[in-house]
Amino acid sequence: MVLEIRDLFVSVEDTMILQGVNLTVNGGETHAIMGPNGTGKSTLASICMGHPKYRIESGDILIDGESILEKSVDERSRLGLFLAMQNPTEVPGVTNFDFIKAALQTRMDEGKHLRVGKFILEFETASKDLSMGKGLAHRFLNQGFSGGEKKRNEILQMKLLKPKFAFLDEIDSGLDVDALRIVGQNVTELKSPDLGLVLITHYQRLLDYITPDYVHVMIGGKIVKTGGLDLIEKIDSQGYEWVKTELGITDFDKRPEPVSLGTCPTKSLK
Amino acid sequence: MKVPNYLEAKDNVILFQGNTVTNHSKQKVTGTEVLLDGSGTVFLYLEDYSQNEIHIKVSEHSQIELYMIYKSSKPCAYDIHFQVNSFAVLNIFSATRNIEVTTLDIHRTFHLGSQAVLNSTKALINMGTTSLVDEVHLDSELAQANLDLLNIGAYNDVFTVKQDVYHNAKSTLSNITNSLISHANAVLDYSVSGRIFKGNEFSSCKQQNKGIILDEAGVIQVLPKLYIDEYNVEASHGAAIGQMDEEQMYYLQSRGLTESEARSLIISGYTKPFVSAIQDEDIKQMIERQILKRINEANII
Numbered sequence: 001m002v003l004e005i006r007d008l009f010v011s012v013e014d015t016m017i018l019q020g021v022n023l024t025v026n027g028g029e030t031h032a033i034m035g036p037n038g039t040g041k042s043t044l045a046s047i048c049m050g051h052p053k054y055r056i057e058s059g060d061i062l063i064d065g066e067s068i069l070e071k072s073v074d075e076r077s078r079l080g081l082f083l084a085m086q087n088p089t090e091v092p093g094v095t096n097f098d099f100i101k102a103a104l105q106t107r108m109d110e111g112k113h114l115r116v117g118k119f120i121l122e123f124e125t126a127s128k129d130l131s132m133g134k135g136l137a138h139r140f141l142n143q144g145f146s147g148g149e150k151k152r153n154e155i156l157q158m159k160l161l162k163p164k165f166a167f168l169d170e171i172d173s174g175l176d177v178d179a180l181r182i183v184g185q186n187v188t189e190l191k192s193p194d195l196g197l198v199l200i201t202h203y204q205r206l207l208d209y210i211t212p213d214y215v216h217v218m219i220g221g222k223i224v225k226t227g228g229l230d231l232i233e234k235i236d237s238q239g240y241e242w243v244k245t246e247l248g249i250t251d252f253d254k255r256p257e258p259v260s261l262g263t264c265p266t267k268s269l270k
Numbered sequence: 271m272k273v274p275n276y277l278e279a280k281d282n283v284i285l286f287q288g289n290t291v292t293n294h295s296k297q298k299v300t301g302t303e304v305l306l307d308g309s310g311t312v313f314l315y316l317e318d319y320s321q322n323e324i325h326i327k328v329s330e331h332s333q334i335e336l337y338m339i340y341k342s343s344k345p346c347a348y349d350i351h352f353q354v355n356s357f358a359v360l361n362i363f364s365a366t367r368n369i370e371v372t373t374l375d376i377h378r379t380f381h382l383g384s385q386a387v388l389n390s391t392k393a394l395i396n397m398g399t400t401s402l403v404d405e406v407h408l409d410s411e412l413a414q415a416n417l418d419l420l421n422i423g424a425y426n427d428v429f430t431v432k433q434d435v436y437h438n439a440k441s442t443l444s445n446i447t448n449s450l451i452s453h454a455n456a457v458l459d460y461s462v463s464g465r466i467f468k469g470n471e472f473s474s475c476k477q478q479n480k481g482i483i484l485d486e487a488g489v490i491q492v493l494p495k496l497y498i499d500e501y502n503v504e505a506s507h508g509a510a511i512g513q514m515d516e517e518q519m520y521y522l523q524s525r526g527l528t529e530s531e532a533r534s535l536i537i538s539g540y541t542k543p544f545v546s547a548i549q550d551e552d553i554k555q556m557i558e559r560q561i562l563k564r565i566n567e568a569n570i571i
Contacts, residue, residue, distance in 0.1 A: 049524050050524075051520060052516070052520065072523070072529075073520060073523040073524050074523040074524075074526050074527055074528050074529070074531075074532075076524075077523070077524055077525055077526035078526045082524075083524055085521070085524075088521065089515075089517045089518050089520070089521035091518050091521065091522065091535075091536065091539055092539055093538065093539025093540055093541075093542055093543050094535050094536065094538065094539040094542075095542075098535070098538070098542075099522070099525070099535065100525075102527055102531060102535055103522075103525040103526050103527060106526050106527055106528065106531055107526055140539070157525060161525065161526070
């Protein structure tokens with residue numbers, strides 16, 4: 001079980017965001033991607049999920065050796081990809097329960113039906129594990145949820161959908177200390193040889209609860225450094241300047257300046 | 271004319287069919303006047319009724335659950351006057367059905383007395399050209415009206431809806447929520463207005479309109495209006511009309527739902543809260559079937 005991202009170049013609205021990302025995630029591995037704002041971490045997660053806003057210029061994304069670039073968003077999900085989003089979308093009128101039930105039903109073979117009783121028990125257990133409160137099933141999807149509830153609801157979906165590869169995009173933002181611990185514990189419990197995890201974060205605090213096997217630093221749209229837990233500590237204490245200095249990276253976040261093509265002829269009133 | 275299956279086993283049914291009024295209820299019906307008294311559930315069925323004016327009075331302190339089903343196979347026009355007296359609660363659920371494409375005009379006027387409560391839930395799911403006028407007069411203090419409406423239009427249907435709320439006394443409350451779905455050239459044209467007159471302080475007038483247009487040719491037009499002539503009041507209106515939300519589609523699809531499953535779920539987000547508010551199971555199932563039929567006929571999902 002392997003997810004491979006090969007030399008991926010991605011743009012949005014004519015701006016190149018990813019500039020040659022290479023990453024291999026095997027089942028059972030946990031990867032942390034860190035980096036300054038605007039370096040393409042979330043874009044990487046979104047493009048793997050197939051967000052239509054982004055355009056792949058070149059490169060490939062493969063699951064178990066097969067390219068998924070031609071797969072639609074839902075097909076990628078059913079292949080086992082999951083993205084816990086930074087800003088989960090609100091869907092008024094659709095209950096959490098109906099949504100997750102539909103998501104599980106659509107994964108089943110034709111003619112087979114979800115055992116609702118078993119699903120209710122699993123839903124309630126997952127909800128309790130994440131301290132989500134009893135009314136969660138009947139609340140409309142993410143509507144009126146606090147920031148922390150939205151993040152926990154993403155993890156609840158992950159627990160029930162049991163993906164093969166999961167991207168957690170800044171799942172720690174908006175969480176208080178207790179909620180962070182709960183989320184961390186739940187994600188850690190999900191770790192298994194059948195799950196490859198990619199954590200996108202700015203801070204060490206999430207990685208105190210979920211220990212990664214590999215830590216990657218992303219700058220200027222590509223992974224520039226890979227290491228272990230020591231890398232996290234150094235980033236937390238010294239930021240990213242030393243990485244740039246060490247690797248000789250300059251102006252990584254500078255956008256191209258507009259270039260003047262000359263002056264147009266004008267007509268002035270006398 | 272026969273009684274529809276979903277009403278056969280019901281107590282308290284009043285039938286307005288053709289030229290005839292048949293009262294199978296304990297309520298008093300005189301000509302076209304219906305007096306609702308006490309507490310309980312009443313079913314009022316109108317099928318191609320020839321007299322257009324009907325008067326419905328709800329006695330003081332009564333608590334009535336009223337189901338009104340309009341079925342038409344030819345052009346029909348109804349002018350229905352409701353008088354909800356002081357301290358009475360009228361929960362009215364109404365649905366329009368037709369088997370032929372036809373025209374239907376409904377004009378409902380409500381007058382509410384002191385501390386009277388009107389909760390109106392209306393499903394407009396019929397075919398053809400429909401005009402609905404709802405005029406609500408909150409005549410005495412603490413009168414309250416909540417209007418919820420679900421409108422699904424398809425195949426060149428035209429719905430013209432006018433909702434006017436008049437706050438004629440202090441401390442009166444109104445809340446209008448419209449959920450609109452347009453597909454395949456359907457035109458849904460809404461004018462929603464609330465009026466708070468001078469001196470009627472501590473009143474609250476709220477409107478919320480949301481609409482989803484499922485193809486390029488559908489039209490939803492909402493004109494929300496507030497006429498406020500008093501300072502110490504609450505008033506708000508909003509209209510969110512648009513096509514299927516791409517971010518919602520992406521989110522649902524990112525969990526494995528196909529495009530049509532995601533569309534279906536988003537549409538159910540409009541219809542389900544409405545349907546789940548219906549207490550009577552037979553009526554609820556009938557409306558669910560009708561919504562599903564209308565949606566499937568129009569290939570919405």
